[in-house]
Amino acid sequence: ETGVTQTPRHLVMGMTNKKSLKCEQHLGHNAMYWYKQSAKKPLELMFVYSLEERVENNSVPSRFSPECPNSSHLFLHLHTLQPEDSALYLCASSQLPLAIHEQYFGPGTRLTVT
């Protein structure tokens, strides 16, 4: 893991809980991303932030609420999740929010919704 950290690494939560995922990048990048990775499905882009402004929201349900207080930190607030939301949630960053730049990923948070 190359400069992008995520906590917690594992999370089990009930459908009525509220929890938050945290991501921090130490690379001086200006763009940050949340992805969802479910078994046997391609990586799904959820949110994109550029210089702390949300520039992309790919029709993600409102039970997922992102927050980017500064260019180094990104949160994903979770509430009233469904079992189908169980997945690996990956944070990534890049120099700019453009698809021509390589993205650097954190190790992910394995989320299980019971």
Added chain:
Amino acid sequence: SQQGEEDPQALSIQEGENATMNCSYKTSINNLQWYRQNSGRGLVHLILIRSNEREKHSGRLRVTLDTSKKSSSLLITASRAADTASYFCATDAWVDSSYKLIFGSGTRLLVRP
């Protein structure tokens, strides 16, 4: 359907052999990237190849790009057990009114010691 699709879905080889994975895509691109993911971990960027490049090398990795066929291949030479991972191609694409990096479903590579 996906912008990038890898083939094969799974590949099992003996240590020391070469592994070749292919990626096909549908729309024109500016660049194509390959990533690697160890089980349950984050993705690691391997190589970026631009649309005006045909081949790129990085250590034991060789990537080719054929824009006329809309395809790319990743060759890992002299494979090692530590190369066991999933490999994804990602292409830039205009989707839903914005420019995004779209990942394929990946090839799962198993290198047997």
